[in-house]
Amino acid sequence: MRVVIVGGGIAGLTLANTLEKANIDYVLLERRSLFDPQVGASIGLSPASMRIFDQLGAAQEILDATKSIKRGRHHRSDGSLIMPPDENFPLLERRFGYGVCFLDRQIVLRSLYNAIGVKERCLLDKRVREIVHLDEGVKVHCEDGTTYEGDVVLGCDGVNSKVRDEMWRIASQVDPTYFTQKEREKMTAEYTCLFGISHPLPGMEEGDVDHVYDKGHAMLVIHGKGGRIYWFYFQRLPKPVHFHSDAFPKYTAKDAEDLAEREGWRPYHDKYKLKDLWKNRVTYTLVAMEEALFENWYYGRIATMGDSSHKMTANQGSGGNAAIESVAAMANELKRLQETTSPSTPLTPSQVRAAFAAWKAKRKNRITSTWKDAAKFCRMQGLESLGDIITVFYVLPNAANFITALYTKSLLGAEVLEYLPLPERSFRGTAPFNPKQGTGMEESTFVRLLFTLPLLAMAYFAYQTPTSLVEPFSTLFSTSASSTAWTQAFSLQLSTAVIYALWLIESHRRANALTPVQLAVLFASLSNTLGPGLIAPIFYAFHYVTSPIEKFAPSDMRLTNVAYTRTVLPMMLFHALVPLAIRIGGISLAMDDNAVWWNLLLAPFLVGFLQYLLVRTGVSNTNIYQDALNDTEKDLPAITRTVYVLTTLSTLQYWSSPTTSHPLAPSILLPTAIWLLLLFNDLKAAGMLRRSWLAITSAGVAVAVIGGPTTALGLGWLWRERVLASERHRSAVTRERYGGGKTVWEVEGTGPVGWAEKVKANGHANGGLTGDGHTNGLNGHAKEGVKVNGHANVGFNGQAK
Structure with missing residues (x-):
């Protein structure tokens, strides 16, 4: 040639x-x-x-x-x-x-x-x-x-x-x-x-x-x-x-x-x-x-x-x-x-x-x-x-x-x-090159939207039968509520604490910047007043559509703002344990339904404001940009601690009354489960999670039986977090796959037939080098002239012959 x-x-x-x-x-x-x-x-x-x-x-x-x-x-x-x-x-x-x-x-x-x-x-x-x-x-x-x-x-x-x-x-x-x-x-x-x-x-x-x-x-x-x-x-x-x-x-x-x-x-x-x-x-x-x-x-x-x-x-x-x-x-x-x-x-x-x-x-x-x-x-x-x-x-x-x-x-x-x-x-980079991602290879937004149809259907049916958290919230702060009713309401409160914690963490993730997920506080407020059955599926649909797996190709995009992430646990503990303290102390907070509704509407915004105050007062001196440059797993300890503590509380409550759950619990837990299945499907499609669906679902069911469904969902989300932090897309060009002088053809098996054997025989992939490492004579042609169609067209002095 x-x-x-x-x-x-x-x-x-x-x-x-x-x-x-x-x-x-x-x-x-x-x-x-x-x-x-x-x-x-x-x-x-x-x-x-x-x-x-x-x-x-x-x-x-x-x-x-x-x-x-x-x-x-x-x-x-x-x-x-x-x-x-x-x-x-x-x-x-x-x-x-x-x-x-x-x-x-x-x-x-x-x-x-x-x-x-x-x-x-x-x-x-x-x-x-x-x-x-x-x-x-x-x-x-x-x-x-x-x-x-x-x-x-x-x-x-x-x-x-x-x-x-x-x-x-x-x-x-x-x-x-x-x-x-x-x-x-x-x-x-x-x-x-x-x-x-x-x-x-x-x-x-x-x-x-x-x-x-x-x-x-x-x-x-x-x-x-x-x-x-x-x-x-x-x-x-x-x-x-x-x-x-x-x-x-x-x-x-x-x-x-x-x-x-x-x-x-x-x-x-x-x-x-x-x-x-x-x-x-x-x-x-x-x-x-x-x-x-x-x-x-x-x-x-x-x-x-x-x-x-x-x-x-x-x-x-x-x-x-x-x-x-x-x-x-x-x-x-x-x-x-x-x-x-x-x-x-x-x-x-x-x-x-x-x-x-x-x-x-x-x-x-x-x-x-x-x-x-x-x-x-x-x-x-x-x-x-x-x-x-x-x-x-x-x-x-x-x-x-x-x-x-x-x-x-x-x-x-x-x-x-x-x-x-x-x-x-x-x-050396934190975002391996990947021929299956990037410009021209974007995942279809329309296809991802189709995957959210079960979530949108749940939101539609919830819209037909509107509910809110007014009744269970009133029960939590009523000294006259029966033990069973209060336990059901408290179980739902712990479930929402775990789920809202995940929402807050996601809202401060780099990958979710400029998406509706950043408005988690607003979604939480609407969920309280209009009902989680309507709002939670919509939130999850927004998240799934705007979070294709390629967004996480740079490992720093998984990173959350550590300063805010560290405030999630104290906020959710306050959210979960204040009702318990009031119940134990026998304190009665008389509120009519209108007052309860306003509390539910404004409470998430109060949480967001308190988070801001905690960050401003120095609860963390970390800088998310510096973390992106130097430590892309800086937030993992805070995330892990938050999920473990909250799911432990949920598990303890589940053990204390395993057959008691609030009727509204499925309206937030079921869409969360579907959302997690969609996210796990992304991981599997990218080759980042190699467990079978049987193993994944069996693990989820086992944890749900032992520790309750809320704990299973929280730990499932944390599992996904750890996979994002540690695994790479199956097509990522990493040192583990390509180090030691390997070529794309050799690793991917996409080269000409016999290429891998030729590489092994020669000890290198460069067909233009001879065994002594020097450029050879142009496919065996004479060095003093390049032979094309039986005659020398160009001499090596650069003159036409």
């Missing part, structure tokens, strides 16, 4: 590295005279990209040249802060082992080029003139008169892709309907971007990022290593323009200077404005930001990737990282194709099409979601809609983890080179 790569940018050089490590013959054609020109561009690299670079041996040079982002600031158009600085970025490094880093694009290009072993296969000043598509292969003709042959052509040549144009031309000669006119006109621009690199400004710190939100305008400023500044100024065009139209803007240096002078007043910080960045500029460029997600990425033996097939806006920094992932996915398919075909037989068109189709199928969902997210983020920064305004000025200030959660979701299911060992650094 031989691959002709067109384009020597980040995607092209990454592809060259991946093919060399796969021992796949290739030639790279770059139209520029340098592989690492300084064109004023910067790039933000995600942990997913750094993991791939680590596999290729290019990561350390990049890490040495950059600093991870540490702090994000979000500003209004006047430079004032929308909310306190966002300190969550280090959490990404804690989760994935690599931080989000920004640096000169030139440095990344140089690092990738330096990682290539046989540099003679990378050729400069090679501008493609024409591609000839044949049944047995392809020929790429360059403007300097040279020709390069191969089995496939891969276009990594950016938004102005010559390979894409040639692919469209070739397809139109055979099947004019393959690429429709609508497809050809997909690329448009709605925003311009003036970007550049500047010298440091006094008082600014490495790793700081500033976002500015304004109607039709936005700014992104990153302070990199040594204070070097990477900046972007975005401005909405009067109307969208098509890429191939005469109206598509092509800006000059004078246009950039005029824009900078006109908009220089715009602040990005309380100290500095755009004009300060411009004054200290090193390089700059003004462009229209193209956007397009093409439907077809390949035809015959030609494929495009990166900006040539999915061009994104720059606000989120997704484009370059998506291209790197697409390259890795393509390398995986080409390596699989190489391992399953004879080296002496040319690849057939059907074999190539099958490999390209598998590549696209692997990438389509993830790319589509990433592209849409990038477009949404661009519009949100430009405050295009009322929803954007609400999100920026009202949601973000109350959800510091919102942006981190979006980044995490985008990283979880990232591509990796499946035929190379996973780097040790990628195992």
Whole structure:
């Protein structure tokens, strides 16, 4: 197999590295005279990209040249802060082992080029003139008169892709309907971007990022290593323009200077404005930001990737990282194709099409979601809609983890080179990469909603026969109540104490931020007054729908706010034992039903207020953000203590009168049991709980018989808590599964037939290395020339022969 790569940018050089490590013959054609020109561009690299670079041996040079982002600031158009600085970025490094880093694009290009072993296969000043598509292969003709042959052509040549144009031309000669006119006109621009690199400004710190939100305008400023500044100024065009139209803007240096002078007043910080960045500029460029997600990425033996097939806006920094992932996915398919075909037989068109189709199928969902997210983020920064305004000025200030959660979701299911060992650094995080989770792999909210139908049905039937806790609450505080009636009411009080404790703990969990579960106090109040039979199932339905198992991929998302969690036990002891003390003391609290109703309505809010006071008075000096970074199990002792104490009290009451229960008890215990079964089903589906349903239900029934149903439910919830804290999804890329130099193909068994045996025989997974650890002679071809179709096309001096 031989691959002709067109384009020597980040995607092209990454592809060259991946093919060399796969021992796949290739030639790279770059139209520029340098592989690492300084064109004023910067790039933000995600942990997913750094993991791939680590596999290729290019990561350390990049890490040495950059600093991870540490702090994000979000500003209004006047430079004032929308909310306190966002300190969550280090959490990404804690989760994935690599931080989000920004640096000169030139440095990344140089690092990738330096990682290539046989540099003679990378050729400069090679501008493609024409591609000839044949049944047995392809020929790429360059403007300097040279020709390069191969089995496939891969276009990594950016938004102005010559390979894409040639692919469209070739397809139109055979099947004019393959690429429709609508497809050809997909690329448009709605925003311009003036970007550049500047010298440091006094008082600014490495790793700081500033976002500015304004109607039709936005700014992104990153302070990199040594204070070097990477900046972007975005401005909405009067109307969208098509890429191939005469109206598509092509800006000059004078246009950039005029824009900078006109908009220089715009602040990005309380100290500095755009004009300060411009004054200290090193390089700059003004462009229209193209956007397009093409439907077809390949035809015959030609494929495009990166900006040539999915061009994104720059606000989120997704484009370059998506291209790197697409390259890795393509390398995986080409390596699989190489391992399953004879080296002496040319690849057939059907074999190539099958490999390209598998590549696209692997990438389509993830790319589509990433592209849409990038477009949404661009519009949100430009405050295009009322929803954007609400999100920026009202949601973000109350959800510091919102942006981190979006980044995490985008990283979880990232591509990796499946035929190379996973780097040790990628195992250090608290959120293992997982190809079955993240962007494009989200669990269906509709399906989860269907699972809640039993709960919603229970709520509906309870609505038909309304009840409340007024009667049992009155019984608890009545000295004239019979012993049996009071015991029943007290049993229900202990049950609600256990269940409400779980609600309060869930309300302070990181995974439940910005969901209705945070309003547990409100749900408790409604449960008291409208009846647990109506409200409890609704609460559980909200929880289940908004808590898919992928939310817990980062272990810190299971974490609760320890300061509040420690207050749950004293609050629930007060809730449970005060009636007992009043009964023992013979104290009578005469209240009519109206007074009881108001007590039930307001009591949960009083609990919430007392929790707040306890936290403020220093019952805990822990910080949930620091716990997320340093100790993701900090809350487990408090949770365990709370559940054990409350279920012990419930068990003692059950032992004292095992046949006595309040008629309302099933209305809160039964929906809780269904909720727990749904949560356990999630654990089993994710492979995090390997016990059989028979074992699980038998254990639950046994505990219920011995200690009572409330105790069984409380301990069942605690069991789930411990599983979340200690177990990983079955597809998580962890050291336990992948350590010791194992590859994805080897562990998952998804590689070519015989791959595992080959790895064992060679002692390594890198087919591009010989036994002495050096790069071999390109699939057995002579080192002085690469033989393709029986003749040497490219000598190692880089000249055409």
